[in-house]
Structures are given as structure tokens and as C-alpha cells.
Amino acid sequence: MEIAGNDAHVMTAREAGLVGCRRCARVWPLGTQVCGRCGNRMTSRDTRSLQRVWAWWLAGLMAYVPANLYPMLRTRTLVSSQEDTIVGGAVELAHHGSYGIALVIIVASVVIPLSKFMAIAYLAISLQRGLKASPHQRLGVYEIVEYIGRWSMIDVFVVAVLSSLVQLSGVATITPGPASLTFALSVIFTMLSAQAFDSRMFWDAQAEDRNQSKEQTT
Amino acid sequence: MTSSPRQTDLSALIACPQCDALYTVAPPEPGQRATCARCHTVLIAPRRKAGLNIIALALTMLILSVGAAVFPFLRISVAGLSNNASILDAMLAFSGPQLILLSLATAALILFIPIARAMLIVYVLGPIVADRRPFPGAARAFRLAEALKPWSMAEIFALGCAVSLIKVGDLANITFGPAFWMFAILVVVVVVQDNFMCRWSVWKSLETTPTS
Structure with a gap:
């Protein structure tokens, strides 16, 4: 809280004719291409970031469909052999009474990925259309997406642990199904999609509004 | 302003x-x-003495991850049969032509990327703490360490283990191996180390001591 400045008149680096490095926060004169401190490539606003966001988003969605259709786990025991999709596996767990674990799986593998697709689409559309959303709200959504997204990987790790552990020849074996690959890809693609955002653009719409209202009053 | x-x-x-x-x-x-x-x-x-603390924690992480990878992690036994699994086994669980990619990705996410980050951080901060010139390429090394941060998923793997334990817990007897506890400590160390890290201070010290 030691840094000077107040919420009403925040000057951005771009307004000051500077460009800030997103990796190390150092500022340079506008037009500098590469940060002299950390070597990161810099742009004042990455206007092509939304294209990358949409490309990764689409790739993630395409990988997410087979991830739900194909089996995630193949369980073979003495008496039976069974293939479980993500949702099927969770339903199975709920039948056995492990509601907590079923809930974790459903949240990590269905609720989080789906809400992530929607949240990223909302952010990208609101930037493209210039919707008047509060930047605080948009940054909040963005930070949640960035923070939570990684946790979807949990289901892939569960498959990895189970199939290395449950290798009791004859009695029970668990092997991973093809959905584990597409699900992992889907998580990785959506993480890349969220990382592609230039979050500074969330605040520009607000700044433009303020400038316009200033011009009208003077 | x-x-x-x-x-x-x-x-x-x-x-x-x-x-x-x-x-x-x-x-x-x-x-x-x-x-x-x-x-x-x-x-x-x-943070006071952050550099020294971070280096100590990074070295702890290195030792713990090597231990966690090699020692048996979980042991399952049912009806006289038993099987030990180490983290290396978990990585290699995805065998077969398509799933080999997934094996590599899992290995990277839960072990190699955390280890690489710890080594990069020691490389960057070592000379700074000792008041020496940074090693060549320190800026690039720290940038890489920062870029790899979201891809270091040890803590997610730990939760994944907990979920799998409960999943098979009622079908078979599961016992923890030494690697499980190493991994549990490792997750805590990762969080504590991240708390000590002030990126701006690191970049500042990389800038003021001339790189060459």
C-alpha cells in the first residue's frame, strides 16, 4: 500500500508514452520491442491476443468432446471388465456411496472445464464488442479462470495413479483409456487460451469512457 | 506520480x-x-533474507523430489497379491503408442518442471545472495522459471493421489510408502517458497548487478 496513486486518476504506462513489461514490470519508451531487463517481448496492447485466445479455445473445446465420449478408465477384474467415461465413473462412485469423491470428479472434470469455456468466451466477446462490463468484474473472472484451470488436470493424475497402482495380475487391473489423452490436451489448450489474454485491455474501455466524458464536460 | x-x-x-x-x-x-x-x-x-530462504527451500525441493520419484509411493494389497507403485510408475502408466505423449506430459508436470524451476531459481539467486555478478543468462533463466510456474502441478498431483486412494480404498488395502510423505512435504515447501518470492526484487537485483 506504499505506492502512490489513487483509483480515480490512474495513469497508465501507455498514456504516459511508455510501455510496461508484463514479465518484470519495468517500463520503457513506447515502441521498445524487447525489455532491456528481462528480455521479454513487449507490446503496449497485444491486439492480436484475442485471435490466439479463440484458437486455443476452439482446440480445447474440440479435445473436450471426445474426452467425454471415450472411456477414461478400463477396469478388469476376475469376474468383469468395465469401461468408464468421466461422467460414468462419477455416477458409479456415487452409487457406491462415495458422494464426496464423485463431487470432486464432477466439479474438476465437468463443472470447471465447462465454466472455463464459457468464461473465456464471455471475456473475449466482451472485449471484441466493447461491452461495458466493469473491469474489476472482468479481471475477477479472468483470475479465477487462470487460477482454477490447472486443477482440472486432477482427473488425469487420478487415472495415472490408479493404473500404476492397480496392477494385480488376474485379480484386478486398471488401464487408462483414450479419453485421458484428449482430456489432458483439453486442459492444456484452455490454459494456453487463458494465458493468451492481454488483461490490460480489460481496463482500456473504462479509460476511454472517462476520457470521453471529460471531453464532453470541457 | x-x-x-x-x-x-x-x-x-x-x-x-x-x-x-x-x-x-x-x-x-x-x-x-x-x-x-x-x-x-x-x-x-x-521479505527479509528472502534470497537465502528461497535457495534453501529450492534445494529441499530438489532432494525431496528425487526421493519422492524413486521410493515406493503407495502399496496396494488385496487377497494375498500386492503391488508397489512409485511416482515413476505413475508417469509410465500411460503406455501404448498414443498415450506415450501423456506419459511424457505427466512426467513433466509433476516432476521435471518443478525440479527445473528449483534449479533455475538456485542458478539465478545464488550469485545475488552472495553479492556476486549474476551467472550468464540469469535473466533468461528467471524468465523461463516464471513462465513454467503455471505448469508445475505437484500440488494437483497430491490431491489426485488423495482422490485415487478413496476410490480404491474400499476395494483393497492401501499403505503409504516413504515417497508419499516426501511428496506431501514437497507440496508445502513449494507453497512456502512461492510466498518468499518477490519477482520485482529479483529483477531489480539482476538489473543493478551488471550481467556479462
């Missing part, structure tokens, strides 16, 4: 990486945090 930043020394300014707000740097006391007034991103958060 100055009226004409052009004339001032640019190294005395800081731009918020999330929202581009511009501030003049007023480094806070150790233990305090300077946050962006607009989006509340933490900009500077120095």
Missing part, C-alpha cells in the same frame, strides 16, 4: 503487469506488500 515521466529515470517507475497502471516505486518495508491501487495485483512484496 510525476507529471512528465519522460524526464524521470524510467527505472524508478513500475507498470502493473495486469492493468498497465503506472507508479513510481516506493519499496515497502520487508514483510509488507505494495499492491496496485486499481486491480490489487501484488507488485512488490520483499
Whole structure:
């Protein structure tokens, strides 16, 4: 809280004719291409970031469909052999009474990925259309997406642990199904999609509004 | 905030990486945090003796991850049959032509990327703590360590283990091996180390001591 400045008149680096490095926060004169401190490539606003966001988003969605259709786990025991999709596996767990674990799986593998697709689409559309959303709200959504997204990987790790552990020849074996690959890809693609955002653009719409209202009053 | 930043020394300014707000740097006391007034991103958060602590924790992480990878992790036994699994086995669980990619990705996410980050951080901070010149390529090394941060998923793997335990817990007897406890400590160390890390201070010290 030691840094000077107040919420009403925040000057951005771009307004000051500077460009800030997103990796190390150092500022340079506008037009500098590469940060002299950390070597990161810099742009004042990455206007092509939304294209990358949409490309990764689409790739993630395409990988997410087979991830739900194909089996995630193949369980073979003495008496039976069974293939479980993500949702099927969770339903199975709920039948056995492990509601907590079923809930974790459903949240990590269905609720989080789906809400992530929607949240990223909302952010990208609101930037493209210039919707008047509060930047605080948009940054909040963005930070949640960035923070939570990684946790979807949990289901892939569960498959990895189970199939290395449950290798009791004859009695029970668990092997991973093809959905584990597409699900992992889907998580990785959506993480890349969220990382592609230039979050500074969330605040520009607000700044433009303020400038316009200033011009009208003077 | 100055009226004409052009004339001032640019190294005395800081731009918020999330929202581009511009501030003049007023480094806070150790233990305090300077946050962006607009989006509340933490900009500077120095800690006393942070460098030494981070290096110590990074070395701890290295030892723990090697141990966690090699020793047996979980042991399953049912009806007289038993099987030990180490983290290496978990990585290699995805066998077969398509799933080999997934094996590599899992190996990277739960072990190699955390290990690589720890080594990069020691490489970057070692000379700084010793008041020497940074090693060549220190800036690039720290940039890589930062870029790899979201891809280091040890803590997610730990939760994944907990979920799998409960999943098979009622079908078979599961016992923890030494690697399980190493991994549990490792997850805590990762979080503590991240708490000590002030990115801005690291970049600042990389800048003031000339690289060559």
C-alpha cells in the first residue's frame, strides 16, 4: 500500500508514452520491442491476443468432446471388465456411496472445464464488442479462470495413479483409456487460451469512457 | 506520480503487469506488500533474507523430489497379491503408442518442471545472495522459471493421489510408502517458497548487478 496513486486518476504506462513489461514490470519508451531487463517481448496492447485466445479455445473445446465420449478408465477384474467415461465413473462412485469423491470428479472434470469455456468466451466477446462490463468484474473472472484451470488436470493424475497402482495380475487391473489423452490436451489448450489474454485491455474501455466524458464536460 | 515521466529515470517507475497502471516505486518495508491501487495485483512484496530462504527451500525441493520419484509411493494389497507403485510408475502408466505423449506430459508436470524451476531459481539467486555478478543468462533463466510456474502441478498431483486412494480404498488395502510423505512435504515447501518470492526484487537485483 506504499505506492502512490489513487483509483480515480490512474495513469497508465501507455498514456504516459511508455510501455510496461508484463514479465518484470519495468517500463520503457513506447515502441521498445524487447525489455532491456528481462528480455521479454513487449507490446503496449497485444491486439492480436484475442485471435490466439479463440484458437486455443476452439482446440480445447474440440479435445473436450471426445474426452467425454471415450472411456477414461478400463477396469478388469476376475469376474468383469468395465469401461468408464468421466461422467460414468462419477455416477458409479456415487452409487457406491462415495458422494464426496464423485463431487470432486464432477466439479474438476465437468463443472470447471465447462465454466472455463464459457468464461473465456464471455471475456473475449466482451472485449471484441466493447461491452461495458466493469473491469474489476472482468479481471475477477479472468483470475479465477487462470487460477482454477490447472486443477482440472486432477482427473488425469487420478487415472495415472490408479493404473500404476492397480496392477494385480488376474485379480484386478486398471488401464487408462483414450479419453485421458484428449482430456489432458483439453486442459492444456484452455490454459494456453487463458494465458493468451492481454488483461490490460480489460481496463482500456473504462479509460476511454472517462476520457470521453471529460471531453464532453470541457 | 510525476507529471512528465519522460524526464524521470524510467527505472524508478513500475507498470502493473495486469492493468498497465503506472507508479513510481516506493519499496515497502520487508514483510509488507505494495499492491496496485486499481486491480490489487501484488507488485512488490520483499521479505527479509528472502534470497537465502528461497535457495534453501529450492534445494529441499530438489532432494525431496528425487526421493519422492524413486521410493515406493503407495502399496496396494488385496487377497494375498500386492503391488508397489512409485511416482515413476505413475508417469509410465500411460503406455501404448498414443498415450506415450501423456506419459511424457505427466512426467513433466509433476516432476521435471518443478525440479527445473528449483534449479533455475538456485542458478539465478545464488550469485545475488552472495553479492556476486549474476551467472550468464540469469535473466533468461528467471524468465523461463516464471513462465513454467503455471505448469508445475505437484500440488494437483497430491490431491489426485488423495482422490485415487478413496476410490480404491474400499476395494483393497492401501499403505503409504516413504515417497508419499516426501511428496506431501514437497507440496508445502513449494507453497512456502512461492510466498518468499518477490519477482520485482529479483529483477531489480539482476538489473543493478551488471550481467556479462
